[in-house]
Amino acid sequence: MLTYYNHLHSDHEGKVEMFRGALVPCFEVPARVDRVLAELKKRKLGTVLPPNPFDDSALLGVHSQRYLDFLRGAWDDWVALDPANAKRDALPSVWPVRTLRSDVLPDNFAARMGLFSMDAGSPLTDGTWDAARAGADCALSAALAVAGGKRAAFALTRPPGHHAGADFFGGYCFLNNAALAAQALREQGLERVAILDIDYHHGNGTQAIFYERADVFYTSIHGDPSTEFPFYLGYADELGAGAGLGFNRNWPLPRGSGFEVWHATLQQALQGIAEFDAQALVVSLGLDTFVGDPIAGFTLQTRDFLQVGADLARAGLPTVFVFEGGYAVADVGVNAVNVLQGFDQQAVVNKESA
Amino acid sequence: MLTYYNHLHSDHEGKVEMFRGALVPCFEVPARVDRVLAELKKRKLGTVLPPNPFDDSALLGVHSQRYLDFLRGAWDDWVALDPANAKRDALPSVWPVRTLRSDVLPDNFAARMGLFSMDAGSPLTDGTWDAARAGADCALSAALAVAGGKRAAFALTRPPGHHAGADFFGGYCFLNNAALAAQALREQGLERVAILDIDYHHGNGTQAIFYERADVFYTSIHGDPSTEFPFYLGYADELGAGAGLGFNRNWPLPRGSGFEVWHATLQQALQGIAEFDAQALVVSLGLDTFVGDPIAGFTLQTRDFLQVGADLARAGLPTVFVFEGGYAVADVGVNAVNVLQGFDQQAVVNKESA
Ligand SMILES: [Zn+2]
Ligand SMILES: [Zn+2]
Numbered sequence: 288m289l290t291y292y293n294h295l296h297s298d299h300e301g302k303v304e305m306f307r308g309a310l311v312p313c314f315e316v317p318a319r320v321d322r323v324l325a326e327l328k329k330r331k332l333g334t335v336l337p338p339n340p341f342d343d344s345a346l347l348g349v350h351s352q353r354y355l356d357f358l359r360g361a362w363d364d365w366v367a368l369d370p371a372n373a374k375r376d377a378l379p380s381v382w383p384v385r386t387l388r389s390d391v392l393p394d395n396f397a398a399r400m401g402l403f404s405m406d407a408g409s410p411l412t413d414g415t416w417d418a419a420r421a422g423a424d425c426a427l428s429a430a431l432a433v434a435g436g437k438r439a440a441f442a443l444t445r446p447p448g449h450h451a452g453a454d455f456f457g458g459y460c461f462l463n464n465a466a467l468a469a470q471a472l473r474e475q476g477l478e479r480v481a482i483l484d485i486d487y488h489h490g491n492g493t494q495a496i497f498y499e500r501a502d503v504f505y506t507s508i509h510g511d512p513s514t515e516f517p518f519y520l521g522y523a524d525e526l527g528a529g530a531g532l533g534f535n536r537n538w539p540l541p542r543g544s545g546f547e548v549w550h551a552t553l554q555q556a557l558q559g560i561a562e563f564d565a566q567a568l569v570v571s572l573g574l575d576t577f578v579g580d581p582i583a584g585f586t587l588q589t590r591d592f593l594q595v596g597a598d599l600a601r602a603g604l605p606t607v608f609v610f611e612g613g614y615a616v617a618d619v620g621v622n623a624v625n626v627l628q629g630f631d632q633q634a635v636v637n638k639e640s641a
Numbered sequence: 642m643l644t645y646y647n648h649l650h651s652d653h654e655g656k657v658e659m660f661r662g663a664l665v666p667c668f669e670v671p672a673r674v675d676r677v678l679a680e681l682k683k684r685k686l687g688t689v690l691p692p693n694p695f696d697d698s699a700l701l702g703v704h705s706q707r708y709l710d711f712l713r714g715a716w717d718d719w720v721a722l723d724p725a726n727a728k729r730d731a732l733p734s735v736w737p738v739r740t741l742r743s744d745v746l747p748d749n750f751a752a753r754m755g756l757f758s759m760d761a762g763s764p765l766t767d768g769t770w771d772a773a774r775a776g777a778d779c780a781l782s783a784a785l786a787v788a789g790g791k792r793a794a795f796a797l798t799r800p801p802g803h804h805a806g807a808d809f810f811g812g813y814c815f816l817n818n819a820a821l822a823a824q825a826l827r828e829q830g831l832e833r834v835a836i837l838d839i840d841y842h843h844g845n846g847t848q849a850i851f852y853e854r855a856d857v858f859y860t861s862i863h864g865d866p867s868t869e870f871p872f873y874l875g876y877a878d879e880l881g882a883g884a885g886l887g888f889n890r891n892w893p894l895p896r897g898s899g900f901e902v903w904h905a906t907l908q909q910a911l912q913g914i915a916e917f918d919a920q921a922l923v924v925s926l927g928l929d930t931f932v933g934d935p936i937a938g939f940t941l942q943t944r945d946f947l948q949v950g951a952d953l954a955r956a957g958l959p960t961v962f963v964f965e966g967g968y969a970v971a972d973v974g975v976n977a978v979n980v981l982q983g984f985d986q987q988a989v990v991n992k993e994s995a
Pocket of ligand 2: 840841842927929965966967
């Protein structure tokens with residue numbers, strides 16, 4: 288598995304997040320990616336490369352200019368308010384919900400933090416832009432490798448991306464790596480790209496970015512948003528809109544669901560991708576479906592992830608894997624690499640039987 | 642000045658609020674109202690009564706049923722999650738901004754907190770509902786007194802109200818007392834009601850509640866929202882919509898503005914109310930325009946508030962005063978009662994010269 292590793296990921300290291308009315312230590316930590324990298328190397332699962340650099344304009348197919356401008360300058364703006372801020376994360380505290388305007392860009396920094404975010408759980412730090420930006424390069428590099436003929440590639444990066452919208456951060460996500468990969472595949476000439484999101488949490492950002500488009504099919508298996516983050520999107524009645532009607536498909540499952548029901552649902556999601564006649568696949572690879580995850584509620588076992596990888600390979604599509612969630616740090620490396628190894632092994636079988 | 646005093650206001654006492662990325666002690670404290678009450682009694686400025694009780698249905702002209710249902714049960718829901726929550730305030734941490742849905746009511750409590758709020762600065766406590774509910778009774782009692790022939794009445798209550806929308810809390814506000822008073826005046830048969838908001842902060846909730854109505858004219862003098870809370874509403878180009886076009890008028894002033902410019906702007910706002918031919922006036926009486934306010938930026942002096950009261954009396958309208966912000970606790974009593982006394986003194990002059 289060709290892997291593009293975000294060598295700047297640890298530049299982003301949040302201190303605290305709002306969780307149930309209190310500030311608590313962040314769940315989304317650098318060790319998550321370190322564990323995956325170590326496991327990849329241990330199993331010698333292919334080449335690990337740094338990302339190729341892309342111009343910021345490569346992000347504009349997914350994110351708005353004013354959001355990128357904000358994100359690039361946010362840390363400096365925060366520290367300019369008060370030099371003591373250099374020692375604390377920036378968190379938003381007010382949001383433009385119903386009846387409040389999003390069209391005006393306020394001067395006030397807290398107001399801009401709120402304008403461009405959806406939660407108080409995603410601290411913005413000194414290195415957030417550099418880490419997220421290099422992560423986008425990983426996703427774009429993986430997409431170009433696959434567009435160029437590679438069977439599959441893996442963007443190993445954090446912060447994750449699938450909750451980030453066109454113009455907001457949230458759910459630990461700043462730039463939507465999976466959306467960037469899908470958009471890059473489209474721009475490389477693949478006409479129909481499917482995104483399969485198997486993170487425990489619905490990828491609200493990814494869904495919203497492509498919701499009115501027929502060329503990118505988004506489908507997700509996730510904890511029922513009525514009880515699970517991100518709460519306000521990911522329901523089964525969201526089928527796309529406008530030209531995109533019919534090109535969005537959600538599979539919410541109750542908290543507590545195990546591999547049997549999850550696996551049966553995966554077959555249905557893959558069936559939808561086959562019916563869409565996708566020419567390439569982007570997998571939002573979250574490992575927080577694992578039974579031991581501290582902020583999720585499915586019960587997948589470590590061995591199940593090998594099976595998941597094999598199933599994905601059987602779809603037979605050029606595939607970009609993008610690392611998303613998974614907060615059981617001690618297990619996330621083995622679980623992630625099980626998916627990739629399961630994929631590689633099945634891909635060999637596919638090829639030999641072709 | 643007939644005063645309806647919220648005898649339950651101190652049931653609402655938040656511990657911490659999110660402010661610039663950290664949890665800090667609340668600015669909106671019970672002593673604010675205690676000071677005003679003490680000053681009213683000291684100056685013997687008329688009768689102080691408890692509110693008359695109104696049925697919850699009296700709130701439905703302003704707030705949605707599902708919001709009221711949420712707010713009434715929120716504390717019990719919070720404590721049911723974890724008995725230890727009884728000792729901490731509830732604060733939201735995720736919000737349905739752009740592309741996220743507000744039409745689905747999630748089961749998750751944190752999700753419902755976010756669905757029905759606009760910031761992380763408004764802690765919900767054990768007594769929030771009782772205090773806000775009795776405050777609404779104060780506003781309704783004052784409105785009915787004025788509709789019944791009283792020259793003026795004062796709703797002395799907290800938490801304040803003008804940031805609360807039809808279906809969200811925020812900015813320390815839960816039920817919109819000024820909107821409830823205006824709506825009650827309308828239901829008592831007054832055809833055109835004006836709301837003048839002189840709190841330092843724009844009353845986004847009040848504006849939004851009446852934005853498409855021609856029967857309630859909302860006008861506000863406040864700190865420029867580009868730099869001041871609530872940031873996402875209160876700009877000069879907001880003139881109303883639909884049937885309400887032309888019945889909303891904002892007067893944002895730069896942070897640092899003093900009484901000279903503020904007072905000239907007040908004359909323009911009162912001119913708008915005269916042109917509207919209002920039959921009654923509701924004043925959102927915030928005292929955070931005071932130079933000593935810790936979270937605001939105008940420079941009004943204590944003596945200026947006597948002048949403000951006199952100006953309001955010269956409008957010659959039956960007037961409901963509703964207590965809103967003002968966080969310079971040691972001065973808020975004198976400043977608030979200066980407005981009321983200035984009003985009463987001028988009202989006598991008006992009457993004698995009539
Ligand atoms: Zn997740
Ligand atoms: Zn205020």
